[in-house]
Amino acid sequence: MAGYGRATEEYERALKLDPNLAAAWAGLAQALDYDAEARPASKEEHLALKKRALDAADRAVAVGPEVAEAYLVSAFMRSLHRHEWAEARADLEKAKSLGVEQERYLIVSARLLAFAGKIPEALATVERCVSLEPLSVGCNTLVGVYANALGQFAAARRAFERVLEIVPDHAWASGFLAQTHVLDGRPQDALSEAARSRGHEGYRVTAVALAEHSLGRHVESRRALDDLIARFSHSWPFQIAEVCAWRGDANCAFQWLDRAIEREDTGVHLLTHSPFLASIRGDPRFAGLLRKMNLPLD
Secondary structure, eight states: OHHHHHHHHHHHHHHHHOTTOHHHHHHHHHHHHHHHHHSOOOHHHHHHHHHHHHHHHHHHHHHOTTOHHHHHHHHHHIIIIIOOHHHHHHHHHHHHHTTOOHHHHHHHHHHHHHHTTOHHHHHHHHHHHHHHOTTOHHHHHHHHHHHHHTTOHHHHHHHHHHHHHHSTTOHHHHHHHHHHHHHTTOHHHHHHHHHTOOSOHHHHHHHHHHHHHHTTOHHHHHHHHHHHHHHHTTTOHHHHHHHHHHTTOHHHHHHHHHHHHHTTOGGGGGTTTOGGGGGGTTSHHHHHHHHHTTOOOO
16 A cells, blocks of 8 residues: 555656656546555545546546556456446457557556457457566466366466466465365365465465365354455455355355446456356346446346
């Protein structure tokens, strides 16, 4: 959290010197968005930070109509927070036309495809990114995420292990690798991976809650879920919903999914394809969530 706050301060300092610096507005939008995710705050404070992030993204485009990065950030914000899919795709294509960095373009493009449930296309997009940028942490991580969504667990494991070769303490890759072990019927391996405690503590607790349930140790799983809620409910409502669904508690899952959407949690970019939500996708309430986000129902 301190890092995001510091980044926000530095971007604001730059903008005092030059209020028309589009790249700084784009950077400020991202820093504010990440800060909102990490900071323990009330719903009102959280959404106020999110609004500031959206406003900064809009300002980036307004002052930099020929700056590719401004449109790329706008595409991400429009999709995740405003659910304006056509507009987000238009922003993405505008960024491409202005010569945006290929890696960044492919990551946002893949996320928009995945949001729409087009997982094979999303996977192909990030695999292309890896072929162009083999050391891309973002693209390798998303290869693992989308491979998991398609049940390709060996490929997912390779992708996350590759990220950990590049960045040994990478939080996302370590957490997703543990989750891959759970999905692949190897919960004990998931606990071993979680015990290494690389990266964010929330990933460790999530993995423990999932793995203990798969091992039939429901008391231990519930204890880990309670710990996750106690410490990370402000920033991880989506992951809490995943654990609830994996444990077979649909009511709990939908309660936390509603909260994730309400708080504009970035985790909801996994809504259409998280394997941990498979058991509740046939519930009419799930279609209601898709409608809230202007997503296709099929």
